[in-house]
Amino acid sequence: MPKHVLLSGETLEYPRPTDAVAAYLARLSAAVGDPTIDEHRFIELVYSPNNPLLDPNIMPGRGTVTKAVLADPTYHVMQDLLGRKRVALGTLDMDKVRARYSLTVKEAAERAGVHESAIRQAIAAHRLSSVKDGTRHMLDPAQVDAFKPSTTGHAAPLEIVHGSVPGKRLFIKHDGNLKLAPGDWGELGPVPREARHSRLERWTKVAVIAGTKEDARFWELAPGSDVQTIGFEPFAVHGRFKVVRQINNTQQARQAFKDSEGARSSDVVLELSHPVQVVKRTKQSAG
DNA sequence: CACCAGTACCCCATTTGGCT
DNA sequence: AGCCAAATGGGGTACTGGTG
Structure with a gap:
């Protein structure tokens, strides 16, 4: 040719x-x-x-x-x-x-x-x-x-900073694969409760609750074409998604998150060269 | 490290077939 | 003929492994 x-x-x-x-x-x-x-x-x-x-x-x-x-x-x-x-x-x-x-x-x-x-x-x-x-x-x-990629195919991964610090927190429930960034694992010690950096792959639905104990907000996300960020510093969900539902009333937000189905953000798989470990939700980290 | 090819997967539009 | 659901194909994505 x-x-x-x-x-x-x-x-x-x-x-x-x-x-x-x-x-x-x-x-x-x-x-x-x-x-x-x-x-x-x-x-x-x-x-x-x-x-x-x-x-x-x-x-x-x-x-x-x-x-x-x-x-x-x-x-x-x-x-x-x-x-x-x-x-x-x-x-x-x-x-x-x-x-x-x-x-x-x-x-x-x-x-x-x-x-x-x-x-x-x-x-x-x-x-x-x-x-x-x-x-x-x-x-x-x-x-x-x-560049506007199609929204067909696998959903683009979400970058998520979740956890809790005094006065603020962000948790998600999801149906995808949530992997903790290697840098957050440290020396094989317990995963820090605060600001865990994770990546959510192969997802179709995500429920997010963020804010304080007295002032919480809820979002339900689906794959979308626009790059967006939600949450409160230092916590954030970033990626290509659309907000299909948002609740700003604290009580309703908490109820909506409770009713949401999926794995919790505290159950993360470590993305490391050594054998994969699953970190289970504990009473202490449940917040 | 950057690129490429192959594969699996997903969504959407169209086609097909059964039912009323 | 019209409607609806299942099947199919096209277009697009992410991921993995191989190559230079």
Whole structure:
């Protein structure tokens, strides 16, 4: 299969073109270095009804990018040639573009509140653009912020700080896998009651109660698309969720939490290299 | 460490089949 | 024909293991 190195640094393989498509690609490549062709004219060439890659029958006098065309890597080669034309004309500064693409995949995943693989697959599917820094993909923070992953599939994990300190507390009930962050285990001593950092995976429903003994609030959460944070410092639930129910009345909040089903946040599995231990709720830590 | 491929899982929209 | 529930497929996610 023919290969094309994109401005982003990525190598794109595209299907062996027909004679007509190959000729059109050659024409566009020549136009990149042709000073008599300006950007407007180049765009006209790309979206011409004569471009054999596009569909000429949908819009009169213009080639249309259909779903099939969008899925064809050859179209992305043509778009890259447009980018190269802009670079040649000085209307696109790749140094400035590269400066804007400042996030690694890991940083982008943290920022978007999704798994790293979700970012990589979005890049592969051209739903997120990236530039290559050596072997690393780099992403634009603005695009990452605008990235709206589907809410289908597994729910994105929630980052949870729970426990109790004098005057404040936050507990949850859930149907997922709650794992305590290794840093909170210390030297195999008892899990500290205060501010335990945990990660909740594979969840569909979470009940949260937070506040003080006299002023408690209740939230019922379901997987959602927006990154949110609820709770009271230092306690928090952070991640992609939506609030399906909120109760600000202390008595009703306590009753709602009591009625909620699921494992309690005090029953956490330790995420460590040594054998997994389950920490059971005790009278002392029940609060 | 970063990337990639494969797998399992989930939700939603559409299709299919049975019932009224 | 219309309605409803089950089955199916597509699109998307997280996770794991292998590779360079």
